[in-house]
Amino acid sequence: MIAPAPMVAPAPMPAQAMAPGPARNAYVPASVSPMPDASRFNNAEEGAYRLVAQEPVSTFSMSADTLSYAVAKRAINEGYLPPAQAVRPEEFINAFHYRYAAPRSAQRPFEPTVSVFPAPWDATKRLMQVGLRSYAPPRAARPKLNLVFLVDVSGSMSPPDRLELVRKALGLLVPQLRPEDRVSLVTYANGSRVVLDSVAGDRQGEIRAALDGLVAGGGTGGAQGLQTAYDLAARNFDASAVNRVVLATDGDFNLGPSSPQALEELITARRAGGVYLTTMGVGLDNLNDRTLNTLAKAGNGTSIYAGNLEDARRALVEDFSANIVPVADDVKLQVEFNPAEVSQYRLIGYETRALRREDFNNDRVDAGEVGSGREVTALYEFVPADGAATAPIEPLRYARPRARPVASSGEFAFLRIRYKLPGEARSRLIERAVVPADVVARFEEASEDARFATAVAGFAQVLRRSRYLGDWGLPQVEAVAAGARGADEDGRRAEFVSLVRLAQALKPAGR
Incomplete structure (x- = not known):
């Protein structure tokens, strides 16, 4: 923050x-x-x-x-x-x-x-x-989750260390879900698209199928994607749950408001509604740490990185509560x-x-x-x-010596x-x-x-x-x-x- x-x-x-x-x-x-x-x-x-x-x-x-x-x-x-x-x-x-x-x-x-x-x-x-x-x-006392996976499917996410890794990474999170949890999936490239809208956590086959169907291509309209994800989280808001957007991207936004400051203002205006943000960076040569860091701070959340599937497992399974439950x-x-x-x-x-x-x-x-x-x-x-x-x-040459307190x-x-x-x-x-x-x-x-x-x-x-x-x-x-x-x-x-x-x-x- x-x-x-x-x-x-x-x-x-x-x-x-x-x-x-x-x-x-x-x-x-x-x-x-x-x-x-x-x-x-x-x-x-x-x-x-x-x-x-x-x-x-x-x-x-x-x-x-x-x-x-x-x-x-x-x-x-x-x-x-x-x-x-x-x-x-x-x-x-x-x-x-x-x-x-x-x-x-x-x-x-x-x-x-x-x-x-x-x-x-x-x-x-x-x-x-x-x-x-x-x-x-205690594990049994973990609050319900209202999660919106916001996935960058632009052309820059085509390499195997990006969208393919994101699909597998979010797949690792799926078994952590319980029936009372709700999951939505939003993608963005030239525009944004709602793939899943508040699906119960025990419908894991449906969630996995939606993740497996993601394909990269097009520009990077991250601002529109964020707007759609926050709108969806607000519509499905549950005051007794953890309400969070999980953004997975290399951070390279090039359509719509794309400067860190403009994106920060967008998220700052929406965080008052009680929706947190976690950013997960992928890729290397195209990684935009500045954007990911700024968004996580503005969204009351944390910024993590997955260079491989083991990194993702640690962040989303081993450290699941630390990164998701405030x-x-x-x-x-x-x-x-x-x-x-x-x-x-x-x-x-x-x-x-x-x-x-x-x-x-x-x-x-x-x-x-x-x-x-x-x-x-x-x-x-x-x-x-x-x-x-x-x-x-x-010490200063002309300073008057002080008595030790x-x-x-x-x-x-x-x-x-x-x-x-x-x-x-x-x-x-x-x-x-x-x-x-x-x-x-x-x-x-x-x-x-x-x-x-x-x-x-x-x-x-x-x-x-x-x-x-x-x-x-x-x-x-x-x-x-x-x-x-x-x-x-x-x-x-x-x-x-x-x-x-x-x-x-x-x-x-x-x-």
């Missing part, structure tokens, strides 16, 4: 900002990548360090999106490292499951897990991990750092989700949706108050989380202090989840050519991740270790 004022899509990151001079981590593939043009990615310049004395408060919208990691994974598996503009670190970190504390009630859908430990790339700095696991109701809307996170303990800090990722300090308490400002049973993580890097000699921001509690920071229960207009608040009991002295003593999340964050920063990692690179990412795999019930962590090894092999000779 986004602020109610029309959002100006962030400009592509300047090359000099993303690659500030020669760096040992700035790996690039030897051949030309099939990745889309940089202008198709929604990103912003890497977040810089902030002085606690000047900006003690950090505020942002939580995000459960995972599209960026899935796109990077596909690129690497096809033999190319993704461009820096394609990497949003939070979407890498949030692509994995973590064993955070489970909340006990739908009324308080989060129970924050916090830990502080040395940064593996610079022992003079600390990392603060904030982990949230959202409430997951438990909290407008989720905002705010951290106030204590200048007695912290001198400087930076948030790793979430650059496109930044909010103003005053937005936190303003219930008219939209923020991210979080689904059922979802784990969401944020990582801060900070300089302890007594570590000014290693601080990224140099007296800390009565020893708190490092204070965490605040605001959220709305689905359908509510007034937010609720969760608060928690970050105290010495949250600190471990050595990185190796941090939990497996903390170390693995750090490895993933490090991987994203290496791909992004971060200026903050020094000589810490892919070999170190692999070592940390391999040592923090844990039980790995779903195999995602082992897959990540293999992905990092492959990325190392793609490093050109002599670089």
Whole structure:
């Protein structure tokens, strides 16, 4: 979700900002990548360090999106490292499951897990991990669904990694449906067409036949398709159900209102009716991440990507409730750092989700949706108050020395989380202090989840050519991740270790 004022899509990151001079981590593939043009990615310049004395408060919208990691994974598996503009670190970190504390009630859908430990790339700095696991109701208590599948059948969807994959992907979702669920199917190309209108979830043969009959061809009238899908969802609206449009496309709209801003305005005007939006991107060379990201934010939803059928299975089967069933809307996170303990800090990722300090308490400002049973993580890097000699921001030559503030509690920071229960207009608040009991002295003593999340964050920063990692690179990412795999019930962590090894092999000779 986004602020109610029309959002100006962030400009592509300047090359000099993303690659500030020669760096040992700035790996690039030897051949030309099939990745889309940089202008198709929604990103912003890497977040810089902030002085606690000047900006003690950090505020942002939580995000459960995972599209960026899935796109990077596909690129690497096809033999190319993704461009820096394609990497949003939070979407890498949030692509994995973590064993955070489970909340006990739908009324308080989060129970924050916090830990502080040395940064593996610079022992003079600390990392603060904030982990949230959202409430997951019992499977039998899952609300009814009113889903509208909106499928792009334009000519650009002809390759086998697009419409054919979408048909199979949505087919995987069909067995998750129950008789009380309702499913509609809308397609768009030169125009839009209603293929199914509110079919019961147990009529699975009819739903599969409709999906199997989809054929690609023509232009891309996405705006008309969205209008038709939202009209259908509104006509079949059920206040006791999850009402959601699931848009599957490569994001390439070329007929009707097609700019991200125009499409955003269309969806923003319709979301007040209680219909959410999930976007599923497919394809690679033609993928329009900027459009998919903008639409998902505007539609109170999440953005996912399917590079293959396994990606689709994870998104629509394994993470079905997390991507389809909301438990909290407008989720905002705010951290106030204590200048007695912290001198400087930076948030790793979430650059496109930044909010103003005053937005936190303003219930008219939209923020991210979080689904059922979802784990969401944020990582801060900070300089302890007594570590000014290693601080990224140099002290002013003519500044008058300040006496160190007296800390009565020893708190490092204070965490605040605001959220709305689905359908509510007034937010609720969760608060928690970050105290010495949250600190471990050595990185190796941090939990497996903390170390693995750090490895993933490090991987994203290496791909992004971060200026903050020094000589810490892919070999170190692999070592940390391999040592923090844990039980790995779903195999995602082992897959990540293999992905990092492959990325190392793609490093050109002599670089």
